[in-house]
Amino acid sequence: MGGLKGSLKNLLALCVLVGFVAISNQANTPCVLREYSTGLVCVCNATYCDYLENPTLENEKEFVVVSSSKAGLRFDTTTGIINASDFTPIVDYNEKVTPKESVFGKATRKVTIQVDRETRFQKITGFGGSFTGAVSYILENLSQDIQDHIYKSFYSENGIGFNLMRTSIGGSDFDLAPWAYNEFPENETTLSNFTKLDPRDEKRIEQIKRLKLVTNVQNLRIKGAAWSSPRWMKTNNKWTGRSRLRKEYYQTWADYHLRWLELWEEAGLPIWGISTGNEPTNGVAFMIFVKFMSLGWTPSKQAVWLSDNLGPTIRAKYKDLVIFGNDDQRYTYAFWFKLMKAKRPDSVDYLTGLAVHWYWDEIFEPVFIDVARKEMPDKIMLITESCIGDKPWESAKPLLGSWKRGEKFARNFLQDLQHDFNGWIDWNIVLDEQGGPNYVNNFVDAPSVANMTTLNEFYKQPMFYTMGQFSKFAPEGSTRIAAERTNINVDTVAFLRPDGSVAVVVYNSGYSSVNVEILDKKQGSIKITIPQRSIHTVLYN
Ligand SMILES: *[C@@H]1O[C@H](CO)[C@@H](O)[C@H](O)[C@H]1NC(C)=O
Ligand SMILES: *[C@@H]1O[C@H](CO)[C@@H](O)[C@H](O)[C@H]1NC(C)=O
Ligand SMILES: *[C@@H]1O[C@H](CO)[C@@H](O)[C@H](O)[C@H]1NC(C)=O
Ligand SMILES: *[C@@H]1O[C@H](CO)[C@@H](O)[C@H](O)[C@H]1NC(C)=O
Ligand SMILES: *[C@@H]1O[C@H](CO)[C@@H](O)[C@H](O)[C@H]1NC(C)=O
Ligand SMILES: *[C@@H]1O[C@H](CO)[C@@H](O)[C@H](O)[C@H]1NC(C)=O
Numbered sequence: 001m002g003g004l005k006g007s008l009k010n011l012l013a014l015c016v017l018v019g020f021v022a023i024s025n026q027a028n029t030p031c032v033l034r035e036y037s038t039g040l041v042c043v044c045n046a047t048y049c050d051y052l053e054n055p056t057l058e059n060e061k062e063f064v065v066v067s068s069s070k071a072g073l074r075f076d077t078t079t080g081i082i083n084a085s086d087f088t089p090i091v092d093y094n095e096k097v098t099p100k101e102s103v104f105g106k107a108t109r110k111v112t113i114q115v116d117r118e119t120r121f122q123k124i125t126g127f128g129g130s131f132t133g134a135v136s137y138i139l140e141n142l143s144q145d146i147q148d149h150i151y152k153s154f155y156s157e158n159g160i161g162f163n164l165m166r167t168s169i170g171g172s173d174f175d176l177a178p179w180a181y182n183e184f185p186e187n188e189t190t191l192s193n194f195t196k197l198d199p200r201d202e203k204r205i206e207q208i209k210r211l212k213l214v215t216n217v218q219n220l221r222i223k224g225a226a227w228s229s230p231r232w233m234k235t236n237n238k239w240t241g242r243s244r245l246r247k248e249y250y251q252t253w254a255d256y257h258l259r260w261l262e263l264w265e266e267a268g269l270p271i272w273g274i275s276t277g278n279e280p281t282n283g284v285a286f287m288i289f290v291k292f293m294s295l296g297w298t299p300s301k302q303a304v305w306l307s308d309n310l311g312p313t314i315r316a317k318y319k320d321l322v323i324f325g326n327d328d329q330r331y332t333y334a335f336w337f338k339l340m341k342a343k344r345p346d347s348v349d350y351l352t353g354l355a356v357h358w359y360w361d362e363i364f365e366p367v368f369i370d371v372a373r374k375e376m377p378d379k380i381m382l383i384t385e386s387c388i389g390d391k392p393w394e395s396a397k398p399l400l401g402s403w404k405r406g407e408k409f410a411r412n413f414l415q416d417l418q419h420d421f422n423g424w425i426d427w428n429i430v431l432d433e434q435g436g437p438n439y440v441n442n443f444v445d446a447p448s449v450a451n452m453t454t455l456n457e458f459y460k461q462p463m464f465y466t467m468g469q470f471s472k473f474a475p476e477g478s479t480r481i482a483a484e485r486t487n488i489n490v491d492t493v494a495f496l497r498p499d500g501s502v503a504v505v506v507y508n509s510g511y512s513s514v515n516v517e518i519l520d521k522k523q524g525s526i527k528i529t530i531p532q533r534s535i536h537t538v539l540y541n
Helices: 002-025 093-097 133-141 144-155 199-215 247-266 299-317 330-343 367-375 403-418 462-471
Strands: 033-036 039-045 062-069 074-081 109-123 126-130 164-168 221-225 273-275 322-329 353-357 380-385 423-428 448-450 457-460 479-485 491-496 502-508 514-520 524-530 534-540
Touching: 039 144, 039 462, 062 462, 062 524, 074 462, 074 524, 109 491, 109 502, 126 462, 133 199, 144 199, 144 448, 144 457, 164 380, 164 423, 199 247, 221 247, 221 322, 247 299, 273 353, 299 322, 299 330, 322 330, 322 380, 330 353, 330 367, 353 367, 403 462, 403 491, 403 502, 423 462, 462 534, 502 514, 502 524, 524 534
Parallel strands: 109 514, 126 164, 126 423, 164 221, 221 273, 273 322, 322 353, 353 380, 380 423
Antiparallel strands: 033 039, 039 457, 062 074, 062 534, 109 479, 448 457, 479 491, 491 502, 502 534, 514 524
């Protein structure tokens, strides 16, 4: 036994050494961990931030595992050999720091994952975050170097490779104040005061252009959504509360969207998609909880507006713009499109996308989505908003280093990708320590948090890495392929990537290590031992 332990230790030392050489060649920078009472974050400042170049597979026999864990792995890489008889250990962070008696290969729990690249499902459109007024404000206050690290962390290939972005048309709750274009003059269908962009949008556009420059993101796809029209277009003449769009402004509200698209395009950022409006039920049924900008729509009224006004107006100029429907919670999916179709059968034909917000997904089962998906299999289906801290029983303030929150994202990315989603857009890419700014104090957590006291650091949360385990390794154009597990010891989803290689995400939510064997009909067997509370992406040809 002693001899075996010794040779395992040597093997481990060798692995670490080989890993180190490979890493230094690629000029990768590891995470600088910092412990808070709530967990571990990676700290970035003006001169330092962690990045990982996409691992290259040296040959047909090699596999690479990229790992994150509660104990502190953050995109650590391990390589192994396909068809090896032994399990390759993924060494957890605490064991790297203080090696203990080896537990490698001793895991009693075991799972086999059968990957079949011939059984194919949806294509991946991409992953992203949101560029709200709050994000824009925070970035403006940080030094250019720190801004650039935030952009690169999310949107560069060495970061987590986002390619999608959501932004508000006018204001949202994540702004310093509610706002819309052409608030004045009132009651005016020509929108005479909406001929140029608001300075807040000009700032945002300048920042997004900088983001494109420093990240070299290919094919950035921006999606817009309006939270509210100018107040005078609404029945209640208020930013929030129970409201509808006044019938006499149906065409004006469609023209408003067209004008916004034209102005962003003229400013050099063509828009990829819009939705029919953020969370329409907030102005119909949820006014008690929602105190921020909203515009209420019932599905049948929205069907009329889409069919008579928005659809024809947009399609006359932007034939390929993706128009997303709903942009609201999962539980509305069962009835929303049915009622739209009942009112105006052609209304849903204008929609080329289905947008869903994540917030209640752990209560409402995916069957709500599956029904709509079955009827509309060709539309792009995305989560378009998600964040933690919105519920009364949760801490609204960012919990620095919360692995539990990171895992929540991991679980739900897995579920939605297994249910044919084409991608996921998260909410604010960065917020302050309070989870704002937000003009109605609707504070929440974010995947990165800036130190707005000293403006010298930002912290990358576990959520950043658990999202990255998917977004970084299943780029646009990847196809989900079958991955069947023999038991629930781990959860999994697999992709065939545009370069022909395979990425298998494996998530262990349990409190002990698991021996995982991935069986691929073409390549053979990959055996790894993964630690407790960890998530991994296995890459191979
Ligand atoms: C930035 O972070 C790096 C890595 O942790 C550290 O060595 C350096 O001192 C930090 N710079 C400042 C100005 O704090
Ligand atoms: C951010 O910058 C604005 C404008 O310069 C300033 O008014 C504000 O106080 C700054 N906020 C923080 C948190 O530094
Ligand atoms: C146009 O909008 C700007 C910005 O909101 C406002 O200051 C100005 O008074 C408006 N012009 C008219 C004619 O209402
Ligand atoms: C705009 O229309 C509303 C409703 O018809 C009316 O109450 C209001 O006085 C009008 N505002 C102006 C500036 O004409
Ligand atoms: C922000 O930086 C200051 C100064 O270094 C520090 O005292 C404070 O704890 C930091 N905030 C967080 C959330 O780490
Ligand atoms: C692994 O073994 C299987 C079965 O013997 C074989 O078909 C496959 O080619 C092997 N894979 C590699 C990468 O050598």
